[in-house]
Amino acid sequence: MKYPQALQKLIDSFQMFPGIGPKTAERLAFFTFLKLKDEDVAQFAKNLVGVKSDIKRCSNCGALTDQDVCEICKDPNREPKLIVVESSKNVIAFEKTKMHNGKYHVLNGLISPLKGISPDEINFRSLLNRIQNENIQEIIIATNATIEGEMTALYIKKALASTQAKVSRIGYGLPAGGDIEYADEITLIKALEGRKEM
Ligand SMILES: [Zn+2]
Incomplete structure (x- = not known):
């Protein structure tokens, strides 16, 4: 039947x-x-x-929003500091820690030669414009501690070499291969505190 x-x-x-x-x-x-x-x-x-x-992507940072520009990008009280993440889920995770009063840049993917994903296929180019337009002083790269996450972080670091912004990578209390999405708040706070200049 x-x-x-x-x-x-x-x-x-x-x-x-x-x-x-x-x-x-x-x-x-x-x-x-x-x-x-x-x-x-x-x-x-x-x-x-x-x-x-x-739901669409914020035209400025790439995070999911129901407006053209998201609440965080519109907030005039946020510091000129960006955390660069892979996905909107990571923005929510960092917001929960209340440790970061800056903004975010959401890549919506990671660079991966294996999967054929080039820098032009993630939300990266607009990051360069934002550093200028928003006078960003510090960029904290918070991609996962996976091969793709590390490659993307290195690529961004190189691409930002000529800008005035300080570039750091979050410290990993997260295990290698660890996923920010599943990290608890304490681990994320430690990772932010332990960030190292690249
Ligand atoms: Zn935004």
């Missing part, structure tokens, strides 16, 4: 998400039908659509 079409379609949809296999997708689909209220399902569907229609 096969599942009715609508149920099978929902199972297939859940399976598109990372980490969700056939059994979990089946469980989620059953739960949706058996346990969720109609209005909660409607809201969930709306949220899925909303995240695609309302």
